[in-house]
Amino acid sequence: MFYNEMFEGSEVRAPYAMLSDWVDTMPADMRQMKQAEAEALFRRIGITFAVYGEGGDPDRLIPFDMMPRVFLQGEWRRLERGIKQRARALNAFLRDVYSRGEIIRAGRIPARLVYQNAAYEKAVVGFVPPRGVFSHIVGIDIVRTGRDDFHVLEDNCRTPSGVSYMLENREIMMRMFPALFRNNRIEPVDQYPEILRRTLASVAPAKCADEPTVVILTPGHFNSAYYEHSFLANLMGVELVEGNDLFVDAGLVYMRTTEGPKRVDVIYRRIDDPFLDPLCFRKDSMLGVPGLMDVYRSGGVAIASAPGAGVADDKAVYTYVPEMIRFYLGEEPLLQNVPTWTLWKEDDYKYVMANLADLVVKEVHGSGGYGMLIGPKASKDEIARFADLIRANPDNYIAQPTLALSTSPTFVAEGVAPRHVDLRPFCLCGDRLELVPGGLTRVALREGSLVVNSSQGGGVKDTWVLSE
Amino acid sequence: MKLKILHETSYSYDAPIEALAQSLRLTPSVHEGQRVGEWRISVSGGQRGAGFRDGAGDWVEGWTVRGPIDKVVVTIQGLIETRDTAGVLRGHRETINPLVYMRSTPATRSNDALQALAHSVKGEDGLDLAHELSAAVHGAIAYVPGATEVWTSAAEALALGQGVCQDHAHALIACARARGLPARYVSGYLHSNLDGTPHDAAHAWAEIHVGTLGWVGFDAANACCPDDRYIRLGSGYDAPDAAPVRGMAFGPSRESLDVRVHVEEIQQ
Numbered sequence: 001m002f003y004n005e006m007f008e009g010s011e012v013r014a015p016y017a018m019l020s021d022w023v024d025t026m027p028a029d030m031r032q033m034k035q036a037e038a039e040a041l042f043r044r045i046g047i048t049f050a051v052y053g054e055g056g057d058p059d060r061l062i063p064f065d066m067m068p069r070v071f072l073q074g075e076w077r078r079l080e081r082g083i084k085q086r087a088r089a090l091n092a093f094l095r096d097v098y099s100r101g102e103i104i105r106a107g108r109i110p111a112r113l114v115y116q117n118a119a120y121e122k123a124v125v126g127f128v129p130p131r132g133v134f135s136h137i138v139g140i141d142i143v144r145t146g147r148d149d150f151h152v153l154e155d156n157c158r159t160p161s162g163v164s165y166m167l168e169n170r171e172i173m174m175r176m177f178p179a180l181f182r183n184n185r186i187e188p189v190d191q192y193p194e195i196l197r198r199t200l201a202s203v204a205p206a207k208c209a210d211e212p213t214v215v216i217l218t219p220g221h222f223n224s225a226y227y228e229h230s231f232l233a234n235l236m237g238v239e240l241v242e243g244n245d246l247f248v249d250a251g252l253v254y255m256r257t258t259e260g261p262k263r264v265d266v267i268y269r270r271i272d273d274p275f276l277d278p279l280c281f282r283k284d285s286m287l288g289v290p291g292l293m294d295v296y297r298s299g300g301v302a303i304a305s306a307p308g309a310g311v312a313d314d315k316a317v318y319t320y321v322p323e324m325i326r327f328y329l330g331e332e333p334l335l336q337n338v339p340t341w342t343l344w345k346e347d348d349y350k351y352v353m354a355n356l357a358d359l360v361v362k363e364v365h366g367s368g369g370y371g372m373l374i375g376p377k378a379s380k381d382e383i384a385r386f387a388d389l390i391r392a393n394p395d396n397y398i399a400q401p402t403l404a405l406s407t408s409p410t411f412v413a414e415g416v417a418p419r420h421v422d423l424r425p426f427c428l429c430g431d432r433l434e435l436v437p438g439g440l441t442r443v444a445l446r447e448g449s450l451v452v453n454s455s456q457g458g459g460v461k462d463t464w465v466l467s468e
Numbered sequence: 469m470k471l472k473i474l475h476e477t478s479y480s481y482d483a484p485i486e487a488l489a490q491s492l493r494l495t496p497s498v499h500e501g502q503r504v505g506e507w508r509i510s511v512s513g514g515q516r517g518a519g520f521r522d523g524a525g526d527w528v529e530g531w532t533v534r535g536p537i538d539k540v541v542v543t544i545q546g547l548i549e550t551r552d553t554a555g556v557l558r559g560h561r562e563t564i565n566p567l568v569y570m571r572s573t574p575a576t577r578s579n580d581a582l583q584a585l586a587h588s589v590k591g592e593d594g595l596d597l598a599h600e601l602s603a604a605v606h607g608a609i610a611y612v613p614g615a616t617e618v619w620t621s622a623a624e625a626l627a628l629g630q631g632v633c634q635d636h637a638h639a640l641i642a643c644a645r646a647r648g649l650p651a652r653y654v655s656g657y658l659h660s661n662l663d664g665t666p667h668d669a670a671h672a673w674a675e676i677h678v679g680t681l682g683w684v685g686f687d688a689a690n691a692c693c694p695d696d697r698y699i700r701l702g703s704g705y706d707a708p709d710a711a712p713v714r715g716m717a718f719g720p721s722r723e724s725l726d727v728r729v730h731v732e733e734i735q736q
Contacts, residue, residue: 098523101565115567122705125523126563247718248489249532251517279491279714290716291489291517294530298518 003146003406004418005069015070015466016409018184023067023409023416031066031411034176038064041172063459064169066176069408069421069441076187076465079142079150079425080435082335085325087138087427090157090312092328094134097311098124103327109320114311118365121273121308123280127297129306130203131431136268136304137196138427139163142335144406151338151403153422155321157313158305159270162440163426164228167192167235169462170438185467187437192426193235196268199430204265205299207252212265214238215255217246219271219287229270243271248291253301266302267292273307281307315364315398316342339401343394352399353390356383359399361390374451376402405450408461410443420444422452423463437465469551469696470505470734471659475544475670477713477728481721484536488514490715493655493702494544495527499560502699505547512541525562526702535719542713547734548699555685555693557675557700566677569650575706576642576653579623586643594649594678601647601676602686605640611689618707633672634707636688640674641706650677653710654685657699659731669731672710675703699731 006016042061071079096102097114104111114120139160141153170189174181197214204212218229220242233240239255246255246264254261269276275285280293295301311317319340322333341348341359352359356375363371373386390397407418425439441461442452452458475494490511496504509516509529517530533540572578578586589604591597608626615630622642625635637653644651651674658671673687673694685694694700704710717723 099563104565111565111567115565116570118571120568122523122564122568125568126521127523247487248517248530249487249534250515251530251532278716279489283708283714291491291530291532294491294517294520294528297522297528298520298530300518 002404002418002420003144003149005144005406005421006409006418008147015072015075015464019068019070019409022180034066035411037176038066038172041175042168045168062165062454063445064172065410065419065443065445065459065461066173067409067411067416068173068462068464069423069443070464070466072466073468076437078334080437082150082333083138083140083142083425083427083435084433085329085331085334086140086152086155086321087135087429087433089321089324089328090138090155091133091135091429093324094157094306094309094312095128095132096328098134098308099126099128103324106327108323108327109317113316113320117311117314117317119273119308119310119314121311123293123297124306124308130205130302133203133429134306135309135312136199136203136429137163138429139424140335140427142423142425143338143403144421144423145404146406149336151336152321153338153403154315155313155318156424157309158272160424160426161225161228161270162424163192164231165460166426166438166440166463167231169440169460173462184464187465187467189436189438192436193232195428195434195436196232197236197238199428199434200266200268200302200304202430202432203302203304205302207300208265213255213263214266214268215241215246215264217241217243217267217269217271217289219275223270225270243285243287243289246289246292248289248295251295251298251300253289253292253295264301266304268304273310276303276307315340315362319398338403341399343390343397343399348399349394353387356387358402360402361386361397361399364396364398374402402450405444405452408441408443410445410461412445412447417447419447420450420452421461438463469659470547470549471699472732472734473544473546473548473657473669473699474730475657475728477542478726479540479542479715479717480724480726481538481717481719482724483719483721484538485717485719485721486535487718488533488535488537488540488715489718490514490531490533490542490713492529492531492542493526493710493712494542495529495701496546496548496656497525497527497557497560497700497702499553499700500558501551501553501694501696503549503551505549507546507548508544510543512539512543513537514540521561523562523564524703525560538721550696550699552695554695556681557683557685560683566650566683569652569677569705570645570648571705572642572645573706573709575619575621575638575708576645577621577623578642578646581626582623582639582642583646585626585639586646594676595681595684597647598644598649598676598678598684598686601643602640602674602688603691605636605643605688606691609636609639609688611636633687633689637672637674638706640676640686640688644674644676651675652683652703653706654700654703655707655710655712656694656701657729657731659697659699659733669729670727671698672707673698 135157139156405420410419589600612630622638625631641651
């Protein structure tokens with residue numbers, strides 16, 4: 001019932017053929033040695049942050065599985081078209097709901113879900129960011145359920161993290177197994193930082209006359225994704241700044257440098273909306289830049305992603321993405337949504353409450369695998385308790401069937417065994433849409449587990465796309 | 469009514485500050501009830517950033533002051549002609565959907581008492597209901613200056629039964645939202661020294677969105693709808709969000725504030 005990405009019947013599928021040989025000929029002690037080497041490398045680099053804001057121990061090392069996950073060129077091209085289509089529709093939606101709201105007037109999505117959404121930002125209404133792009137880095141979580149069946153689990157339009165794992169996993173695999181990369185045609189991913197820099201530079205505001213100055217704005221070293229912030233700044237060759245490194249003067253944003261103030265044109269912010277500017281959002285924010293939003297709204301600086309971009313990616317709005325694709329692009333969705341019951345609809349509510357034991361129920365604004373019920377794995381008590389939570393606030397929940405996540409071969413104590421995986425590719429949106437061939441594959445390391453979150457026994461893998 | 473406004477705010481610091489950043493919403497709204505003759509905003513020692521009109525229709529200006537400086541004066545001088553539109557905000561260009569103003573904030577959060585007050589009245593339609601709610605809030609909170617603080621919430625003011633215009637506006641907003649009507653906080657000036665004695669002319673009231681009429685102002689503190697004595701500046705979810713001045717000084721100094729607001733009628 002689960003799609004095994006390595007085997008079709010007893011035959012090894014083409015993408016995994018050479019890996020099958022590689023594993024078969026690898027001596028057992030070599031494998032242990034390499035695994036220890038990989039761990040040491042990760043520790044040395046210091047990449048120990050929690051993925052996707054899951055919280056938990058920031059110094060925890062996320063387990064790395066040396067067995068890559070492989071896509072054929074044809075599979076990837078199909079995925080790529082679907083991902084770009086989705087990123088285009090999500091940005092069209094954001095442009096629309098921050099101006100005339102045509103999709104709402106047309107009755108294709110309920111007004112309440114948008115305008116009463118906590119992520120909808122009134123300060124951005126009527127403002128069109130450069131090139132009309134609101135979400136510049138769209139992370140789309142995808143699961144595979146069959147040879148040709150891919151489903152989108154979740155969209156991330158704010159500041160999706162995890163791309164440093166994509167880059168590091170590749171880097172470490174290449175260092176440890178150079179022959180694998182010599183003998184196979186694997187599409188590179190290391191151009192990502194340069195494409196990201198170019199994407200950000202392409203959305204510089206009109207007021208920027210010269211080569212745009214791009215910076216990454218981080219909340220600081222105590223943030224769980226700080227490693228990724230400094231890693232990307234380093235690879236892009238841009239400054240990593242905190243709020244107090246920036247200031248507003250006469251309608252423009254500057255960064256303090258040893259050579260005096262330097263004008264900033266594009267801010268890739270890795271801090272959340274409420275903390276961006278104490279003069280516009282939370283007054284007590286010490287992380288942001290006072291006056292930043294006035295400069296932004298008058299076209300003096302670009303912010304990626306735009307404040308308020310989160311309204312496109314919560315789990316309630318998610319159910320309408322296929323509708324967005326039809327409405328804005330006049331196309332049929334290439335990637336399917338997971339069938340979703342929304343508990344504020346009466347019929348859905350009845351069905352879900354009667355079938356809790358078979359479903360996964362999630363909070364609309366939850367993330368990281370918390371605040372959810374996995375029916376088939378829950379006890380009667382747990383189900384009863386969750387039912388009470390739902391009854392108290394049905395608006396706050398959606399339900400989905402338990403998904404048959406595909407498996408990918410994974411190193412386990414006894415050798416290699418199938419483990420369930422998902423995928424997060426990162427689509428970059430600026431003057432054009434770009435997607436590097438790869439992404440972050442997360443793997444549920446426990447046998448039979450469908451939870452890939454690193455806080456709950458998940459690990460990561462290198463993701464390969466084979467050239468033709 | 470032709471009105472002349474002088475609004476001066478002096479910020480003094482016990483030690484020089486390094487810099488000051490401000491976001492000002494101190495320019496009258498453009499709508500049928502008011503026409504600006506001239507309007508000047510100045511910030512002593514300040515640099516004006518770009519101004520823009522936001523989605524709520526408010527004119528926003530970012531200002532910055534370079535330090536070291538220990539005193540900054542923000543001055544607004546203006547002439548405006550107002551007209552009574554019975555509180556109806558007509559001809560005001562804004563793009564924000566009214567549903568956005570259903571959002572609850574700490575200052576306007578509802579509780580049992582506010583719910584009870586909101587459901588103590590009946591209205592034949594939205595407008596009627598809004599009038600009834602405004603009257604109910606007027607009856608439930610007595611105008612007592614000094615009884616509340618700037619951070620007092622609607623629930624706290626109602627429990628106390630006393631407050632100032634900010635508290636009346638917060639309570640009315642909470643009640644209107646409880647009855648499914650979008651509501652927001654409006655900051656502005658009020659020409660209220662008709663009796664010859666000067667009053668504090670900085671004022672605030674609520675606007676409630678009622679069906680086809682759109683946004684209508686209600687001043688629960690004075691049990692009326694804004695007329696030609698009112699000058700509308702800007703709006704928000706609540707007082708902090710609608711604040712005409714939001715600023716932050718850099719440096720470890722302590723700030724003290726002196727505000728003078730003067731509105732007078734010009735006789736022709």
